[in-house]
Amino acid sequence: MNAADTSFILICSALVMFMTPGLALFYAGMARSKNVLGTIMQSFVMLGLVSIIWAVIGYTLAFGDDIGGFIGGMNFFALDGVGMDTLNSPADNLPHLLFMVFQGMFAVITPALITGAFAERMKFKSLLIFSSLWIIVVYAPMCHWVWGGGWMGERGALDFAGGAVVHMSSGAAALAACLVIGKRKGYGKQSFIPHNLPMTLLGAGILWFGWFGFNAGSALAANGVAANAFVTTHLAAAAGLLGWLLVEGIHGGKPTTLGAASGAVAGLVAITPAAGFVTPMAAILIGFGGGIICYGGILLKSKFKYDDSLDVVGIHGLGGTWGALATGLFASVGAEGLFYGNPEQLWIQLESVICTWGYCFVVSWILLKVIDATVGLRVTEDEEIIGLDVAEHSEAGYQL
Amino acid sequence: MNAADTSFILICSALVMFMTPGLALFYAGMARSKNVLGTIMQSFVMLGLVSIIWAVIGYTLAFGDDIGGFIGGMNFFALDGVGMDTLNSPADNLPHLLFMVFQGMFAVITPALITGAFAERMKFKSLLIFSSLWIIVVYAPMCHWVWGGGWMGERGALDFAGGAVVHMSSGAAALAACLVIGKRKGYGKQSFIPHNLPMTLLGAGILWFGWFGFNAGSALAANGVAANAFVTTHLAAAAGLLGWLLVEGIHGGKPTTLGAASGAVAGLVAITPAAGFVTPMAAILIGFGGGIICYGGILLKSKFKYDDSLDVVGIHGLGGTWGALATGLFASVGAEGLFYGNPEQLWIQLESVICTWGYCFVVSWILLKVIDATVGLRVTEDEEIIGLDVAEHSEAGYQL
Amino acid sequence: MNAADTSFILICSALVMFMTPGLALFYAGMARSKNVLGTIMQSFVMLGLVSIIWAVIGYTLAFGDDIGGFIGGMNFFALDGVGMDTLNSPADNLPHLLFMVFQGMFAVITPALITGAFAERMKFKSLLIFSSLWIIVVYAPMCHWVWGGGWMGERGALDFAGGAVVHMSSGAAALAACLVIGKRKGYGKQSFIPHNLPMTLLGAGILWFGWFGFNAGSALAANGVAANAFVTTHLAAAAGLLGWLLVEGIHGGKPTTLGAASGAVAGLVAITPAAGFVTPMAAILIGFGGGIICYGGILLKSKFKYDDSLDVVGIHGLGGTWGALATGLFASVGAEGLFYGNPEQLWIQLESVICTWGYCFVVSWILLKVIDATVGLRVTEDEEIIGLDVAEHSEAGYQL
Amino acid sequence: MKKIEIIVRPFKIDDVKEAIADLGLRGMTVTEVKGFGRQGGHKEVYRGAEYQVDFIAKTKIEIVVEAERVPEVLEAVRNSALTGKVGDGKIFVTPVEEVVRIRTGETGPDAI
Amino acid sequence: MKKIEIIVRPFKIDDVKEAIADLGLRGMTVTEVKGFGRQGGHKEVYRGAEYQVDFIAKTKIEIVVEAERVPEVLEAVRNSALTGKVGDGKIFVTPVEEVVRIRTGETGPDAI
Amino acid sequence: MKKIEIIVRPFKIDDVKEAIADLGLRGMTVTEVKGFGRQGGHKEVYRGAEYQVDFIAKTKIEIVVEAERVPEVLEAVRNSALTGKVGDGKIFVTPVEEVVRIRTGETGPDAI
Ligand SMILES: Nc1ncnc2c1ncn2[C@@H]1O[C@H](COP(=O)(O)OP(=O)(O)O)[C@@H](O)[C@H]1O
Ligand SMILES: Nc1ncnc2c1ncn2[C@@H]1O[C@H](COP(=O)(O)OP(=O)(O)O)[C@@H](O)[C@H]1O
Numbered sequence A, B, C: 001m002n003a004a005d006t007s008f009i010l011i012c013s014a015l016v017m018f019m020t021p022g023l024a025l026f027y028a029g030m031a032r033s034k035n036v037l038g039t040i041m042q043s044f045v046m047l048g049l050v051s052i053i054w055a056v057i058g059y060t061l062a063f064g065d066d067i068g069g070f071i072g073g074m075n076f077f078a079l080d081g082v083g084m085d086t087l088n089s090p091a092d093n094l095p096h097l098l099f100m101v102f103q104g105m106f107a108v109i110t111p112a113l114i115t116g117a118f119a120e121r122m123k124f125k126s127l128l129i130f131s132s133l134w135i136i137v138v139y140a141p142m143c144h145w146v147w148g149g150g151w152m153g154e155r156g157a158l159d160f161a162g163g164a165v166v167h168m169s170s171g172a173a174a175l176a177a178c179l180v181i182g183k184r185k186g187y188g189k190q191s192f193i194p195h196n197l198p199m200t201l202l203g204a205g206i207l208w209f210g211w212f213g214f215n216a217g218s219a220l221a222a223n224g225v226a227a228n229a230f231v232t233t234h235l236a237a238a239a240g241l242l243g244w245l246l247v248e249g250i251h252g253g254k255p256t257t258l259g260a261a262s263g264a265v266a267g268l269v270a271i272t273p274a275a276g277f278v279t280p281m282a283a284i285l286i287g288f289g290g291g292i293i294c295y296g297g298i299l300l301k302s303k304f305k306y307d308d309s310l311d312v313v314g315i316h317g318l319g320g321t322w323g324a325l326a327t328g329l330f331a332s333v334g335a336e337g338l339f340y341g342n343p344e345q346l347w348i349q350l351e352s353v354i355c356t357w358g359y360c361f362v363v364s365w366i367l368l369k370v371i372d373a374t375v376g377l378r379v380t381e382d383e384e385i386i387g388l389d390v391a392e393h394s395e396a397g398y399q400l
Numbered sequence D, E, F: 001m002k003k004i005e006i007i008v009r010p011f012k013i014d015d016v017k018e019a020i021a022d023l024g025l026r027g028m029t030v031t032e033v034k035g036f037g038r039q040g041g042h043k044e045v046y047r048g049a050e051y052q053v054d055f056i057a058k059t060k061i062e063i064v065v066e067a068e069r070v071p072e073v074l075e076a077v078r079n080s081a082l083t084g085k086v087g088d089g090k091i092f093v094t095p096v097e098e099v100v101r102i103r104t105g106e107t108g109p110d111a112i
């Protein structure tokens, strides 16, 4: 066991955990005032629900002994054999429990990301059912494929910190969710204006902060790779922020604060798969591209007329896709991409993109349809008007 | 000196420090709008007041040379002999100053926890007097008994990160405080509705985040014990969250956001004494129990008709007690509890519970009575109506 | 490369990054509601703008091969030769990229500090131009002089973590800015009351938390110096908080929450140059002095009738100056000040104070005058009345 | 001159505004209010303590018009604010004796 | 029909509501306001700068009732809102010429 | 007795308050409102979606005075609230039939 690496990953795990409350605020600030708590809750509850599911079954499905490249076996069921030492730990420098919990924090935030798509209208009960199942049948397999010894990683797909596992998977699920659940009442007619943008900016700040744990921590050691991933992460976020503001300006408007926050997140999403594989200068390009592409991504919803309330598809789906492909273009640290003489990597990345979107979209869609047909996905119209806070949680956000 | 451990505990100290502003927000969101600053201030000021008291006198009372098992000597007065190297450091892998400041962060948050009990009606001046004295006559001895070489630790009581020292002690003081200071004006007649629950949720997120420094940091090294404590902390919080929501549902209501936050904190409190001594699966049970027991705890106040404004007794008092006893049941890592063949541990734990409650309650009660009789504990009725923000601090929280 | 130190500085870099969103909230809470986003944006955008400028040109100007003691050469242009290993790293225990990004976080927050001086009236476009130029012609040289092998460091000036580089430089620029841009419309007649003090307190909490990365991290290693800097930082903040409250009380008022936050920041500013050079007890004096002096500092603006909206001159300018001189008085750890028999150090510190103020004030003043004459610094009167949020960003902060 | 005071559901405000603008009127003042009436409130629960909240968010619109325009405004408002469920709100008409436009000092019908 | 406009201390709102409900009236509209009057304001201080705040949080209640019920409402309101200290507030009675219930189109006394 | 209802720009509230206090009147009630009128609104943009915001923040001041004091109040208000640009606001005068001071039960002119 390496104490320095253990020290680093312990703190990184805490940082990644902190991203989920950060996301809760990031999202909730964009919701309307009557849904502020409902929106926070949809992320916050994942810290409870998914953490337990992960410890009991998710971890072993993702990192248990490989079964046919598709899923992990039951050998780590309920953390059996996952101990304080490095025994069986996929990272032999870290206590096995630490590796497990670091991975668990990724599992927590991923379904929380999806909730932005169906914000302000999803039944809380159905959310719990959906997320529980989704972790087991979508997230755990995806995680196994990429990092747990499964087929995607074996074929050489590069995903440093979760472009496919976290962002594309949640983006694809989000697209399925908007299509199945339908638009919010009044969408397109009434104004759906963020109720508290300072809250969203705070959330963005926390996300950026926590993302260092996410990406640099994915080096699983306190070394040069971690330092590089730290720098690429920071510069991509910075460039994403500037990229988004620039398009806003060119697109005839003013640079907005929400744009700065969104662009930073877009840059962070885009660099996630690439963080440890590219140089800082490439990271600037990737982040800048992320800011621009995700701005385009959010315009898609008006074009295709779905109500992806908080732009999960536009930012995580498209940003993750761009990042995965960009990794195939720019990889030069410990792997080579197209620009470094290895066109094949781009094809492998493309394949991983297609398979990730395909699998996650289809399975999420089925899950949602089944839940809709049985428990129902959506609150009633009256509940939607009164707001999730009172309707689903018997609470009000503010008494100012 | 171990650099890796030093690295870890430096950051953990920062994390624990961050809990106090987190607590300030957690509490202030539940107060009424006119007391938002007063409530924040009651926690925030501890960062100033207690930090200095700790450095000057508190640390030596807790960790100075043992005097009869009850209190530390004056050898570290004003940090004399507490230096940059490990000389005399209770943790011989850490710079002595670092051990001191890590412990100091625990001292800061403990009296801040108590303030929830008398929120919205305590005189600021009296709070300063009470907290200063309390650190010296309650906290420092308790800390010495358990961690500083005093009798409680010597008798074998297990308290990994402060079930007795931090949570039971503040819970007992809180009970004394509600009884001495009395109910808020209008309590039971007017609505006392949280004014800003998103703020409370943010606070809960910060607390959860910082608690990793608190519990995992209490291993005082970046090793397997820290990893285990990290995991048990996280899973107990998760289970506490779910436990509370479950009881809310069974109790005929809806799962609430405030319930999720409260349950997570309850789980964190409950696991605190146990974190390094139990397995992750036991932590799930302890946390789940914590969520349920603390929900019960908050109902006590309506039964016994005291006004524990922000439920310090219900959550920290009862949660800490449950955690201490649960340690006696579930301990299996580096110590054994009842379920691992050592019934005696449970008795030792019970003894520590009784002595902690007894000592802390009685001494706090005396302190409060004396202050009440001299300076007065409570603001005037008019001041209570106008709110602490204007009355005690000449400020207003919001101008929206 | 030292893994433990790398682990520590990776996390410290994240902590320092987090200070900028913290500062955004600290400032924005003091602004009026109609400028909340504009104020956040002025800090937040630095994370994008300055990060990129730093990587491309700022770092090499500050830490490239010394040219005449005044500026760094172009050898690290666009991070050329700044890699994952320690090659050429000014800190030979850390990956060069990590040293670069840690320094970059300081560069990000410094121009963000200045924005408090011209809050609520600066054109966004002009802010971007000013900050970009300022980083290149003020910050990078200052940084080079002190830490990059330049003349100020060579002459023996002590600046542990940025009293001159960060605080005096931004304070001097802030003074130039208030003088050039003029007062806010209605200043002195209408009430300019903070719109959201809980937000400011949250910001102060984040700043305090992040400051551990700033100061302890400036030891560039996880060792006793870092531990000492951590402790001095914490105690100075604590003492600053108490000092400010005390003066408020003596000055005939009540202790305020904003005072507690301001005092803590004042203490943190004051200890910044001294953190690694003084003992904890000296830190208490320095912090306490900081709280009192900065309280005096903010009264200057009414005396001299400039509108330093959020007191950058009073807190960062004066606090940094006091800290630099206090280092010359109290230094005793790895250097000696006046009180430890080395009066010369005080003269060196005084010289560094004068040169820092002089250089930064003059160059900032010229930059601002040029921008004012060309692009214009200030929004129109109508825009100022409607507020920066709508006028400059087409957004509104709140829809509660 | 008359003042027409209208209490409506908050999400109806845009519809009402448009209906009134369609009559060629360009002036109204809007206030967030809370209403107590036949429409039931809701329950809120905080840490096990139940509160009955009887006040419901409503929006008050005030329009000052010449007396002869009152009927058409009433008509337009009713149509645009109607959902048919309890809680749609009320319209009150009250007399106004004088109107001044601050900017110009105009009074009476010219001032609105 | 009359409109009774009542300015009271915010924490009195529940008492007043109950007193009115006891009269069998189930309808009122409530607005958060700030009042300036004989009751003194307070001082606020931000970083050494003092501000005198003269406006005090008050709650305005509007109730439209039939003219003959005015006296009993005045009585009930006064009793429930009284503390006897400066700042208890005022009651204003103004004429209402027409009332419409949006949901049904009913007018006059039927509409309230 | 008359009620004078004044809609002004928010930042004019202190000026108006002082102008009225100068007349020896110490009583008014203030409400934050949003106004729709000739003064144009503004555009807001959130993630590429544009919204036209027509409502502008205004402040409503209500003052109840004896009828004979109305002209001087109108005069004072106009002078203190005037900027000369569109959106300065309106003054409405309406009749008040009765006034009660809750604290004392005084009615009529004595109550204000
Ligand atoms: N007598 C009244 N005086 C003033 N406002 C009233 C009165 N009655 C009702 N209101 C307002 O009208 C709103 C709707 O009234 P309510 O009785 O709930 O439904 P409806 O208008 O469908 O009969 C209330 O919330 C309240 O704001
Ligand atoms: N002339 C007035 N016009 C409108 N509102 C008034 C007037 N006088 C008082 N008020 C309102 O009544 C409230 C209480 O008045 P105040 O003079 O403070 O006490 P009291 O009602 O006990 O005489 C004020 O805060 C204000 O809202």
Ligand SMILES: Nc1ncnc2c1ncn2[C@@H]1O[C@H](COP(=O)(O)OP(=O)(O)O)[C@@H](O)[C@H]1O
Binding pocket: D026, D027, D028, D029, D030, D062, D063, D064, D065, D101, D102, D103, D112, F007, F034, F035, F036, F037, F038, F039, F056, F058, F085, F086, F087, F088, F089, F090
């Ligand atoms: N007919 C009306 N009824 C009620 N309020 C009105 C009316 N016309 C204008 N107002 C109020 O007066 C404010 C100013 O009116 P506006 O037409 O913008 O400018 P001006 O007063 O200079 O003509 C509006 O924002 C609105 O609050």
